[in-house]
Amino acid sequence: MSTPASLPEAHELGQRCIAAFTRVVPATLCAFYRIDPALQARDFSLYRMPEPMHQAYLQRYRQYDPLQPRHCAAAGRPVLSLRMGMAQQGRHASEIYQGFLQRHGVLDVVEILAHDGGRPIAGLSLLRDSALGHFSVEELGTLDALQGLLEMAALAPYSQVDERLSGLTPRERQIAWLLRDGADNKSIARRLDLGLPTVKTHLINLFRKVGVGSRTELVRTLFL
Structure with missing residues (x-):
């Protein structure tokens, strides 16, 4: 049976989520993605993120990311900041990943995950440069309150x-x-x-x- 034509596509869902979240909590760069059963991020929808930066992440730095889905899932929190993520991994990996972020002008990162029956199925990365500064405690609370919207979008099927x-x-x-x-x-x-x-x-x-x-x-x- 074919998928109804009225279903929104994953790219459109990603852009809608990015627009909604950044209207409330500003970010310099963003990425929406699906999470496969192996807890690997895929099918990215990017906002202002340079392609070379994204490719470098996928090819060389993903393994050092303290906010990749399996780490966020292990932390048991739907919203996780870079500081929280780095506190759960070794110093060497954190230094490598921070070096990657600094080369691209990124000061802080927050990850928001959507779940289905306890399994993470999608995520939203919000990245900030020094002009926007670190995410505040109040902003993290706002993102936590908005997480349900991401969950609703992530549960929509592919077309x-x-x-x-x-x-x-x-x-x-x-x-x-x-x-x-x-x-x-x-x-x-x-x-x-x-x-x-x-x-x-x-x-x-x-x-x-x-x-x-x-x-x-x-x-x-x-x-x-």
């Missing part, structure tokens, strides 16, 4: 469109959605804070992966 986008990187998915909405290259560059040459490179990779030769074909293949 068929998400399956078609599963082979794309988070940035490629963002560009695909913008193409669906009719955005041109300049609009995509502005919305995602990318250079035009970078947008063109992503488009070439998108066309190759999907096996199409034009924007119209790509939108038709992925979304219709």
